[in-house]
Amino acid sequence: MSRELEHIEFEELNDYLDGRLDSHATTRLEEHVRACAQCSAELDELRGLLSSVALLPRTMLPADDIWADLKTSIDERKQVTLPVVGGAAHRDGLAKASRRNSWRTQAFMAVAAVMLVVVSSAVTTILLRRGEKTAVVLPEYGGAAPVLPASFRVAEGKYITTIDELKVAFEAQRGSLNPQTVRTVEHSLTVIDSAISEARDALLADPGNRTLVDLLSASYQRKLDLLRRSSELTPRT
């Protein structure tokens, strides 16, 4: 059987309708289809499918209105972004700071993270030294484990949930990012985690210290902001 009488492969019919064939292949296919009822029928069927698909509606609505649930999620989100510690002015300040997003470069991310851990460590150390005379001695055995203030535990839970979600988003596009960028982000996260760990330990030892609560909140917020920006990086940046 000559090549002209061989049926056209389905893949080639697809490439033809998608405009992926060169002029020679296009001419050969069209000549064959004119002479071959089977290939002509298959091409018509495929063309009909694509025509039907083109007529499908682009919009659909769920059976019930999502907005009420969505608004609840957004309100909860706002509480995470605006932690319960501090007053409204403090919350507004954090939100505006987050939106300004002053971290323009990867290098600045790293520097900011390092600065955060240095400042956090210094503040934590100062606070611990100040509190030495009145520090509560926790029982080593048999006593209740130290706990964070109840008001902060709720905020911390929301921070952690959001951070976990952003980690998933970051991981999803890790492969498409510049390896140097990934290393910078990971280093910054390590630094921030260190600051969180230090501030958290200090707060466990001194649960009534509101400055430590603010410090720990700021560290979580920094981690959240870093992950949020990282998950929004464009490929190969």
Added chain:
Amino acid sequence: MSPTLARKRSIESMTAVPPTNGGPDRESDAALVERARSGDVSAFEHVYRREVGRVYALCLRMTGDAVRARDLTQSVFVRAWDRLASFRGDSQLSSWLHRIAVNEVLIEARTDRRRQARVVLAEDHAAGSGGAVEDAPAYSGVTLPVDTESRIDLERAISMLPPGARTVFVLHDIEGYRHEEISRMTGSAEGTLRAQLHRARKLLMEALSR
């Protein structure tokens, strides 16, 4: 009533959503986003009302599951709220939201272990080992716009495609993304994507000819 008939009637009761291409009173994307950025939830609700139809349609077609599509749609808008600061206005708000939606669905598909069971089901069906319409996943109770019975059949057949083929088909043939764009989004090679697209079209032709 047979399960097939029940499903068919639930789908036939669906209504089309009016196009949201906007008119002269349509508030600009930039103005809406600016208000939403300042914490105006009502502005964001306006965005939601305008775009939810397109986002939900994408989520539904890519998952073939109304419950997951609803959850994903909610996640998309929560994510959009979080990222309002990153919307720079160099693309349309609808395109920006659409991209977030695609990412959300792809992330969910990677992390959701339930997907494995669906892969087996869909593959079995594709191989002709049973799996009639009664096995179709999760369109019951969904609000699909349907003009003709053939459109119902087409939507159902799309929902029954294997996940990988369905993703490529929806993104390429329905949403109009190019192969190189889908490749960037999914991490799959363009050749693989083309093969999956051709497979999806073949399966659809077979399903619709029964």
